[in-house]
Amino acid sequence: xxxxxxxxxxxxxxxxxxxxxxxxxxxxxxxxxxxxxxxxxxxxxxxxxxxxxxxxxxxxxxxxxxxxxxxxxxxxxxxxxxxxxxxxxxxxxxxxxxxxxxxxxxxxxxxxxxxxxxxxxxxxxxxxxxxxxxxxxxxxxxxxxxxxxxxxxxxxxxxxxxxxxxxxxxxxxxxxxxxxxxxxxxxxxxxxxxxxxxxxxxxxxxxxxxxxxxxxxxxxxxxxxxxxxxxxxxxxxxxxxxxxxxxxxxxxxxxxxxxxxxxxxxxxxxxxxxxxxxxxxxxxxxxxxxxxxxxxxxxxxxxxxxxxxxxxxxxxxxxxxxxxxxxxxxxxxxxxxxxxxxxxxxxxxxxxxxxxxxxxxxxxxxxxxxxxxxxxxxxxxxxxxxxxxxxxxxxxxxxxxxxxxxxxxxxxxxxxxxxxxxxxxx
Numbered sequence: 001x002x003x004x005x006x007x008x009x010x011x012x013x014x015x016x017x018x019x020x021x022x023x024x025x026x027x028x029x030x031x032x033x034x035x036x037x038x039x040x041x042x043x044x045x046x047x048x049x050x051x052x053x054x055x056x057x058x059x060x061x062x063x064x065x066x067x068x069x070x071x072x073x074x075x076x077x078x079x080x081x082x083x084x085x086x087x088x089x090x091x092x093x094x095x096x097x098x099x100x101x102x103x104x105x106x107x108x109x110x111x112x113x114x115x116x117x118x119x120x121x122x123x124x125x126x127x128x129x130x131x132x133x134x135x136x137x138x139x140x141x142x143x144x145x146x147x148x149x150x151x152x153x154x155x156x157x158x159x160x161x162x163x164x165x166x167x168x169x170x171x172x173x174x175x176x177x178x179x180x181x182x183x184x185x186x187x188x189x190x191x192x193x194x195x196x197x198x199x200x201x202x203x204x205x206x207x208x209x210x211x212x213x214x215x216x217x218x219x220x221x222x223x224x225x226x227x228x229x230x231x232x233x234x235x236x237x238x239x240x241x242x243x244x245x246x247x248x249x250x251x252x253x254x255x256x257x258x259x260x261x262x263x264x265x266x267x268x269x270x271x272x273x274x275x276x277x278x279x280x281x282x283x284x285x286x287x288x289x290x291x292x293x294x295x296x297x298x299x300x301x302x303x304x305x306x307x308x309x310x311x312x313x314x315x316x317x318x319x320x321x322x323x324x325x326x327x328x329x330x331x332x333x334x335x336x337x338x339x340x341x342x343x344x345x346x347x348x349x350x351x352x353x354x355x356x357x358x359x360x361x362x363x364x365x366x367x368x369x370x371x372x373x374x375x376x377x378x379x380x381x382x383x384x385x386x387x388x389x390x391x392x393x394x395x396x397x398x399x400x401x402x403x404x405x406x407x408x409x410x411x412x413x414x415x416x417x418x419x420x421x422x423x424x425x426x
Contacts, residue, residue: 051085052128057135058086059176064094064105065183067334068354072413073183074110075197078127080185084164084175087130090116095329106329113335115202123200135173142172146179157186187408194409195365198358203335210324211339215239217319218288218340225312226286239288240311241344242277242387243356244303246270247294254352257415265417266352268388270303276387277348278308279396285310290344292337298322348397351386352415357402360384361412364402364423375399376421386419 058081063073070093081088095108110116110129120129144164147156164175203211219237245254246269254267268276277289289311297303297315304313316322325333334355341347341359349356363382367375375383376399385397392399399421402412411418 052082052087052125053085054087054128054130054134055136055173056084056086056170057089057130057174058084059089059141059174060091060182061178061180062092062094062105062107063183064181066097066354067331067338068358069183069413070094070331071198071201071358072194072354072409073181074201075194076185076187076189076409077182078123078129078197079189079193080161080177080182082127083161083188084170086175087128087134089135089174090129090131093331095331097330108329108331111204113204113207113331115204118202119200123197126196126200137173140172141174141176142169144169144175144177146177146185148180152186154186154188158188161188183413187410187413189408191402191404191406191409191412195361195404198362199365203339207332207335208339210328210336211343213324214316214319214321214336214340215343217321218290218314221314221319222288222312225288237288238284238345239290240277240280240283240346240348241290241292241341242273243292243341243347243349243353243359244270244273244297245294245350245353246273246303247296250294257352263417265388266350266415268350271306273348273387274307274311276385276391276395276397278311279391279393280346280348280385281393281396282383283346286312289313290340291315292341295333345381345383347382347384348387349384349400350388350415351398351400351417351419352388354413354415356386357412357415360400361402364404367401368404368423368425373425374422375401389417389419 058077060077060080063070063077065073074091074093077091078088090110092107093110093113094105096106116129123129142164144160146152147160163169169175202208218239222237222239251267258264258266287310289307291303291313293303293315298317303315304318307313316325325336328336338355338359341349342362347356347359347363349359351357363384367373367382370382372382384400385391386400387397389398391397398419400419401421401423403420403422403424405424
């Protein structure tokens with residue numbers, strides 16, 4: 001009798017265990033379906049799920065440097081605010097590009113580059129962006145100074161943030177972080193959480209419209225240069241985009257970086273880039289090659305010379321759109337170029353460039369949503385490559401997808417040679 005009782009008891013325990021497992025599995029599937037590629041871990045690290053406070057705020061220093069350094073810094077600030085269960089006060093970006101002369105940086109409001117309302121709508125419940133006009137008492141602030149130097153470890157940084165959740169600090173309406181640019185803060189967040197922030201970011205319509213004009217010019221140039229007979233002139237004409245880093249200051253920087261890291265796979269000459277691009281498999285030629293280059297190279301006509309037959313290079317000047325770019329600030333011009341490269345059928349960049357890395361990040365995200373998690377040995381749309389690394393055939397560039405399983409954004413922020421054709425999304 002006792003044995004039968006124990007058997008029934010064990011059976012009930014096992015049934016309960018199976019039901020709980022099925023419930024959790026179903027919950028995971030539902031969350032996965034509702035949030036695209038983001039797993040439950042993307043939403044479980046904060047104890048304040050879906051309840052970001054709109055009466056407590058985080059203020060961060062002006063965000064500086066290149067467009068994509070600023071996007072990363074903004075996302076890091078958002079995730080820090082999320083950890084503290086606070087809304088992020090809309091930060092100033094930098095329209096100019098000065099790395100050392102901080103006083104020369106021209107501030108520009110976030111909503112002059114990105115769509116403010118759309119961001120809050122898409123990221124509702126995950127993070128929240130607020131205007132300074134929403135402050136009730138702007139004198140009620142707690143100043144938090146970020147540590148620096150080797151002794152300021154990732155653990156100390158996280159402990160400092162955790163202290164801010166205590167009532168003695170949390171009672172303040174505003175926590176104001178002072179010190180270094182958010183790009184240089186320790187990174188505590190996995191790639192999937194950054195992905196959610198980047199998905200909510202969209203350029204303002206003016207930038208998107210200017211990018212559309214450039215793409216139209218590329219297509220017009222393609223009709224004239226390739227002599228193709230397109231039956232439908234409204235169809236999209238394929239083009240390949242190359243983020244070509246060969247300007248003098250980049251070459252000085254990458255040579256120093258190679259020496260410091262003890263590698264020789266960061267810098268690429270124009271000849272090396274052309275050689276690798278011509279060996280990309282599955283590209284139907286002739287095809288236009290849009291060169292996203294630094295302003296200092298526009299007077300160098302040699303960048304358009306030496307490309308293999310069937311690869312027809314062009315840049316802003318040759319397309320006749322330099323005047324469109326020239327009327328805008330650095331940040332605006334960079335955003336237009338980013339959008340043009342993002343829309344390309346094939347993109348080729350440098351794995352140590354944040355500009356290239358974030359374009360690949362967004363293209364990988366789009367491919368995953370199309371059901372493509374690996375681009376190995378496949379001629380897929382939205383394919384991306386790194387010209388500074390040899391591909392599997394040792395002549396072409398290396399196929400490149402962002403690793404969405406990574407626990408931080410370090411390889412995207414600072415570059416890596418460890419890239420692959422697998423997003424590592426299960």
